[in-house]
Amino acid sequence: MSFLPVFQREMAMLVHRIGGLGYLFSGLLFPMIYLLAFGWGLGSRVEVAGGYVAYLAKGMLAIAVMMNGFQQTAISVSAARFYFRTFSVLRMSPVSDFGIVFGIALAGAVRALFAGAAIFLAAWLFFDVQLLSLPGLLGIVLTAFCFAAFGVAVGLSIRGQEQFSVIINFFITPMTFFCGSFFPIANLPSAVGKVVSLLPLAQTNALLQADGWDGGAVAALILLAVLTALAFAWGVVRMKRYQEF
Template sequence: MLYDIITAFWRDWIVLKRRMIKFILSRMVAPILYLVAFGWGLGRSITTGGGAYINFLVPGILALNSMNISFNSLTSLHGERVYHKSIEEYFTAPINPLSFAIGKILAAILRGMISSAIIIILAYAFGADFTITPLFLLVLILNCAIFAEIGFYAAMTIASYEDMGRFNTYILLPMSFLCGTFFSPDKLPTAFYYFVHILPLTHTSLLLRGIGSGGVPNMISVAVLLFYVITCFSLCVYVTKKAQE
């Protein structure tokens, strides 16, 4: 099974390696705009808890970016299933279908982590001050895993590109702005406050912000992320087995 996972992962790695420069350059655009507009522009007139706003902003950008990249990395799988009809070739090949799913998810996590590394480098260049620890990186990996799994599930179940776009509009876009990326969810009305704390991106933002500032991680937030990882992976297993029928 491990060999099958590596095989599925390796295919995506070869594609990424050949496009690495373009991938890196394209991943730099949005973070630079966020850092300039919010970090240098708006952020110069804002302080959070006595610290610079850019130090508050960067963990949120990392959570947001890792969500988008990990999810969108699986968009091509939707095309393979719906339009090219090539996913059947994977399932008829001598490879465990579950290994195929894991390999695809791992490849999306890799893309999310490479993109996160780019943001970390840019953030330090812009003068941000936060600490990178193994736990900090683990939280990033968990966030990438959650949204890679959601992306895999969506690619295997949604019927058209238009519906994939609607998924982004109705689910990812609201999380991008409400889940503590640009401001603390404590400022939200009570109903919204409790709602956004159900969502995984909120807990990723809170954990990255707390760990990056040297604080103690909230174990409830860690448990929420682990719950999402396990639940979303179970859904991926279900749709993969169903696709074989």
Template sequence: MIETSSTRISRRFLRVWQRNLKVYKKSWKISFIPPFLEPLFYLIAFGVGMSGLVGEIHHQGSQISYVSFIAPALIGVSIMYNSFFETTYASFVRMYYQKTFDAMLATPLSLEEVITGEIVWGATKSLIATVIMMVVISFFGFIRFPEGFLLLPLAILGGIAFGSIGMFFSGIVANIEMFNLPVFLFITPMFLFSGTFFPIENLPHWAQQAALLLPLTHLTSLARAFSYGQIHLSMLWEIAYLLLFSIIFFPLAILKMRQRLIK
């Protein structure tokens, strides 16, 4: 492979990805516990505790149990969390405290490759979590296959989108405490109002319109469609919307990191 200096993004970004994988593998036994236990806890709490109160849910013209309504949404939320928290807190620690990026930038790696490697790693964390959660949720019979396998590329797409957004915030926050702002103003509202725990149709009209702007709404909706095996063309718009976030925030993340690191 010939790499000229003019290509700022080459396959070398995989070297950064490999570094993170190596560190992950050192503690995988601990790392895989949260995505394994989290859906279990939610399914028990909401399935056993709440479903008696909620009963069945109207979804796409059919009645489904409350647990099977929230199960795919948990995957959507997990895709968002894993990549967003990786490229915010974890990447920030590597960049700011550990000077890992500084060391990388003294090698043939470019800044673009370092940031790309980090975002792709964030998406990989989303993918790993999705696989583990799929195993648990399938065990309860809430995922229909083979359509369910579409959750895997969805994890990568959502992971890149939320990973890029996270990396953008890493480029602009003054210190690590400041991540509280995007978490409480952006991530937490999405967790609650993106059709995760109740259909957005339950919201007043204006709030429904607002919820449609949230990327997690579309990620959750796609996760549900893939889990139930209800594939239709209008989903292309939702995929396009997630792509749009990636296309906007990926270069923006690189721009902000460049301004932050390259002095």
């Protein structure tokens, strides 16, 4: 398995960085604040099937996994390219382009799942939120890899850090607020809801809110798997075309 050295390298870097409290909590701060603020402030006032706090906790879990999977991975790849100039070392190694992308994405997914576990632990401690269903568990694992692979592709594609902000502002932030994490997509205008329902985070939330394998959960899992494959394929293509500046 040629990806293992890359995965081990990324995990060793994560263990080194995690000693800093800022790094550990930076990816958790945003979803944690929303969970506590909305959970305490609106939890008893908003009516959603199964309770708003449980609904919100799953939405914050999805956001935490998305943000940590994408943002930390994209920053790591782009920083290695632009600032440390160390990314070319991977290209000179005997690891295939597929293995490099898979190893980095897998490490990003593990990092995202750790962040998601921390968010869900807080929800369980403060709000007594119940465990996830099987569709929810599979959905959150696939989501972690999807956004980590997307992070690799973006980190290899951007020409400067200012372009990273464009991706955050025009793609990640809209998904955060409109893909069913704070309220059901059905509450959106019909035309907007149809577009939003095709985005990966919408599939994540659909799986997290599902109690079992109904038609909607199966369709969401299939679409999320397709989007994950596309993100990974984009990462591999960008890796094959990568040239050091």
